Amino acid sequence: MTNSPAVQVEGLRKQFMVGMGVRKRLGLDGMSFTVQAGEIYGFLGPNGAGKTTSIKVLTSLLRPDKGEALLFGAPPWSPASRKRIGFLPESPVFYDHLTGQELLSFCGTLCGMSRASIKARSKELLESVGLAHAANLQIRRYSKGMTQRLGIAQALLHDPELVILDEPMSGLDPMGRSDVRDIILELSKEGKTIFFSTHIIPDVEAICTRVGIVNRGKMLREGTVAELLSEGSTGISEVVVHGVPEGFRREQAHLDPPLLDGRVAFETPTASTGAFLQAVLAAGGTVVSVTPKQASLEDLVVRLIDRGED
Amino acid sequence: MKLRSIWAIAWQTLTEARRNKVFYSLFLFALVVVLNSYIFTEVTITTMDRVLKDTGMAAINVFAILLTIFTGVGVINREIDRKSVFSIIAKPIARFEFILGKYLGLLLIALATSGAMFLGLLIALKVYRAPFHPAMLVGLYGVLLEVLVLGAFAVLCSSFTSAFVSAFMCIAIFVSGHLSSELLVSAKKSASELSRAMGKIIYYVMPNLERFNFKYNVTYDVPVPAETLITLTAYAGAYVLAFLVAAAVIFSNRDFR
Numbered sequence: 001m002t003n004s005p006a007v008q009v010e011g012l013r014k015q016f017m018v019g020m021g022v023r024k025r026l027g028l029d030g031m032s033f034t035v036q037a038g039e040i041y042g043f044l045g046p047n048g049a050g051k052t053t054s055i056k057v058l059t060s061l062l063r064p065d066k067g068e069a070l071l072f073g074a075p076p077w078s079p080a081s082r083k084r085i086g087f088l089p090e091s092p093v094f095y096d097h098l099t100g101q102e103l104l105s106f107c108g109t110l111c112g113m114s115r116a117s118i119k120a121r122s123k124e125l126l127e128s129v130g131l132a133h134a135a136n137l138q139i140r141r142y143s144k145g146m147t148q149r150l151g152i153a154q155a156l157l158h159d160p161e162l163v164i165l166d167e168p169m170s171g172l173d174p175m176g177r178s179d180v181r182d183i184i185l186e187l188s189k190e191g192k193t194i195f196f197s198t199h200i201i202p203d204v205e206a207i208c209t210r211v212g213i214v215n216r217g218k219m220l221r222e223g224t225v226a227e228l229l230s231e232g233s234t235g236i237s238e239v240v241v242h243g244v245p246e247g248f249r250r251e252q253a254h255l256d257p258p259l260l261d262g263r264v265a266f267e268t269p270t271a272s273t274g275a276f277l278q279a280v281l282a283a284g285g286t287v288v289s290v291t292p293k294q295a296s297l298e299d300l301v302v303r304l305i306d307r308g309e310d
Numbered sequence: 311m312k313l314r315s316i317w318a319i320a321w322q323t324l325t326e327a328r329r330n331k332v333f334y335s336l337f338l339f340a341l342v343v344v345l346n347s348y349i350f351t352e353v354t355i356t357t358m359d360r361v362l363k364d365t366g367m368a369a370i371n372v373f374a375i376l377l378t379i380f381t382g383v384g385v386i387n388r389e390i391d392r393k394s395v396f397s398i399i400a401k402p403i404a405r406f407e408f409i410l411g412k413y414l415g416l417l418l419i420a421l422a423t424s425g426a427m428f429l430g431l432l433i434a435l436k437v438y439r440a441p442f443h444p445a446m447l448v449g450l451y452g453v454l455l456e457v458l459v460l461g462a463f464a465v466l467c468s469s470f471t472s473a474f475v476s477a478f479m480c481i482a483i484f485v486s487g488h489l490s491s492e493l494l495v496s497a498k499k500s501a502s503e504l505s506r507a508m509g510k511i512i513y514y515v516m517p518n519l520e521r522f523n524f525k526y527n528v529t530y531d532v533p534v535p536a537e538t539l540i541t542l543t544a545y546a547g548a549y550v551l552a553f554l555v556a557a558a559v560i561f562s563n564r565d566f567r
Contacts, residue, residue, distance in 0.1 A: 016567065061566040083402035093394045095322060097329040109318040138329075154397065154499040272402040 004073030006162045006193040007035035007058060012067035027053040029203055029217035030066065035195050035210075037072075037161070040188050042208035043197040046305055047107075050217035051197035052090055055166045058195075083111065086155035090166040090197075090281065100131055100150050104138060104157055109165035111158035118157070123155040130179065144171040152183065163187060165196035169203055181207055201298045212286060213301055220304045228300055231298045234293045235271045239277065244285035252276075263288055315403045315410040323415025327381060332419065335377060339427045342369045359440030360529065367433035367528050374424045375484065378457045381419055382464025383476035384476050385412045386561065395566060396459045398421075406558035413465045413554060420457045424450065438544070451539065455546040456522040460484060462553035467556040470564070480562040486512050487519030517549045 014028040028050050035041040044049050056062040057069045060076040074081035094103050101122060103215065108118035126132045129149040134142065148171050155163055168184075173275045177200075184194050184207055198204060204211050205225055213221045213228070221228055242263050249264060258264045268276045269290055277287055295303070327333070346365050386409070389395040398408065428450050435442055463483055467476035486493065490513045497509020520544060527534050 056566065059396075061396060061399055061563060063563075079402040079404055082400060085400070087395040087400040088396065089393070089400075092397060093392050095394060096399065097324070097326050102325075106318055106322055107397075107401065110315050110398065110403050112312065112314075112402065130527060151397070 004070065005034045005037070005099060006072060007041075008068075008070040008073070009033050009054065009058070010068045012054065012057060012064045012069060014057065014062060014064050026217055028057070028067075029068060031067070031214070031218055033212045033222055034221050035162075035193060037193050038188070038191060039192045040184060040207055040209045041196070042204035042211045043195065043214065044199065044201065044204050044211055044301060045188075045197075045214035046199055049215045049305075051214060052166055053217070054214075055087075055164055055195075055197060058164060059085070074303055075220060083158070083275075084161045086158065086160035086163045088148075088151045088155040088163075088165045088168055091144075091170060092151035094139050094150065094154075097138060099136050099138055100126060100142070101135040103150065104154055107154045108157050113158055117147055117248070120158055120160070122153070126238065128183065129153045145176050148172055149176070149179075152180065156187070160192070162193045162195065165194065168196055169198060169200055177203070201296075201301060205297050213304055215305045221300070225297060228297060229294055231300070234299075235270050235293050236267050236293045237273050238289075238291045238293055239266045239268055239273065239280070240264070240288040240291075241266065241280045242286045242288050244283050248263045248280075248283040248285065252279075267293075311410075312403065312407060314412060316407050319398075319408060319411025320414035320418055323385065323412055324418045327415075327419045332377070332381060333357075333423060333426075335373060336423060336426050336430075339369055339373050340430055343430055344415045358438065359435070362438060362440055363431075363443065363446065364432060364525070364529055366434065367446060367453075367525075370424060370427045370431065370450065370565065371453050373427060374420055374453050374457050375460060377423055377465055378416065378461045379477060379480045379484070382416050382461050383468055383480060384473040385416055386468035386557075387471070387473055387476070390564075393566075401564065405562040407467065409469065409554060409558045409561050413462060413557075415466065416461045417458065420461060421454070424453060424457070443528070443531040445524065445527045445531045445533065448534045448539070449524045452522040452524040454544075455542060457521050459487075459517050459519065459522075459549045459553075461548050462546060462550040466553045466557040466560075469561040483516060486517065487517050488523075489520075490516055490518050491520060517546075521545065 010032050012028045012031040014026075016025045016027050017023070018025050031050055031054055041053070047049050051076075053062065057064050058071065058076055060082060063077075069076060071081045072084055076082060076085075095106075098106065104122035104125070105118050108122065113121070122135075123132075126135050129152055131146060131149050131153065134146060139147065139150065148168070152165070152168065155165065157227070165184075168180050172180060181203065184196070187194055188207075208225060210222070210224055211228060212219055221231075240259065240263055244264060249258075252266055252268075266276070273290060277290070280287055342363075343366055346362065346369075389398070395408075399405065428446075431446075432442065436441075460480060460483070464476060464480050467479045471479075491552060494509045494513040497506050497513075500506055500509070526532065
């Protein structure tokens with residue numbers, strides 16, 4: 001049981017009835033992925049890709065038509081397996097008549113925590129998410145960012161092993177996003193597993209140990225950021241040379257403007273880099289560097305999604 | 311079953327009602343009792359206490375039922391519509407515990423308001439030096455039994471349909487529950503086979519809410535045998551159980567999109 005992955009999803013399929021039940025929309029189409037314990041896993045994809053639907057299956061809000069979802073080897077329908085997870089829904093809504101402190105007390109009770117541990121833990125968490133000053137304020141008076149922070153606090157209250165965050169940066173200002181990133185990294189240091197969905201690529205590049213790119217209800221690519229980038233070669237290399245004559249520069253298309261100290265950068269197809277280097281040497285120049293140009297994660301996501309590649 | 315979780319959900323439901331000013335309806339009740347007392351003191355010679363008692367108990371009945379129906383019909387589906395249910399259902403609780411907690415919360419609301427209204431009526435009786443009759447307690451118990459049944463039905467409706475449709479269904483069961491005997495008599499006289507069958511179904515399947523009506527006993531201070539109260543409690547309990555089991559089954563199989 002303890003060796004089971006934190007999340008294991010295999011061939012999930014979920015269809016929704018829309019428009020008075022006369023039309024069907026495929027929410028998940030064979031979604032499969034695995035999150036190992038201790039990972040920070042970024043679930044990346046455009047709106048409507050199936051990120052929230054997958055998360056809802058993992059948190060028992062939806063039952064799949066087909067396939068299997070497991071949390072630490074147990075199905076999410078069992079309350080015992082949900083005790084090991086903390087969950088922040090997308091754009092969370094809480095009982096707005098309660099104060100932040102009261103909401104945490106309520107959530108702690110549902111998680112089976114003692115009064116003393118609820119009190120101590122909620123004080124600690126409200127401080128760490130920057131809501132200590134608003135602990136006794138009714139949630140209806142919270143801003144969107146404050147509600148999001150409170151949502152993170154209630155997800156972490158019972159010290160879960162796996163934290164599932166659906167668009168945790170949504171509605172936060174740059175400072176708030178930075179704070180959430182810090183919280184995620186801190187949780188990871190404590191040995192927690194973090195699974196979060198987002199469509200903000202820099203967030204994924206900054207903190208994830210592994211990434212899954214999804215679209216149309218299925219997993220398109222999965223791996224570490226480095227692995228994903230390695231397959232994103234553009235087929236172009238940048239060659240920086242020195243001491244080539246003006247005529248050579250005009251003949252070859254070079255990047256504008258020239259670099260300092262007489263160095264000039266050229267872009268050449270990677271396949272014909274050898275011939276280009278020989279031409280540089282023949283023209284009396286010297287080669288400073290040759291760098292194959294890599295696509296960014298954003299380029300890869302756009303390529304996979306826009307061009308429908310899989 | 312985690313009783314602490316169920317109680318937490320119930321208490322949260324009561325807190326929500328309190329902070330959303332649901333209990334302001336008590337002021338309306340107080341107004342009805344005071345106006346009623348004033349009017350009947352002016353126009354009645356000998357039976358003022360009886361009129362005060364009867365109309366007071368009737369007001370408690372009406373207020374408790376209306377409050378139960380209109381709070382109960384939104385108790386589940388409002389959470390689904392607002393999506394506040396997402397973060398609760400993902401917690402380590404069983405869905406039937408959520409249903410039980412919500413039902414218990416609804417009962418706490420009804421109990422608190424009915425208790426406060428009854429206390430108000432006792433004060434009014436004291437002010438007008440009208441005697442207290444023990445049968446009034448039986449009358450109150452009848453109201454609470456009816457609230458138990460209607461509350462469970464409201465929670466059932468709320469678990470699968472909108473507040474508007476739920477309210478319509480609750481009013482329908484309230485009306486048919488009070489008229490089921492009359493409906494059966496009329497249906498028996500009907501020439502239509504379908505009408506006769508419908509009359510029988512309503513009579514035997516739907517709760518006969520008129521059985522919880524102790525108006526006669528309250529008015530004339532006629533005691534009710536303990537066996538009758540026990541039977542009626544079991545009768546109400548059976549309907550509550552059936553409605554809540556149905557609500558739990560429906561809610562447990564629901565998807566939250």
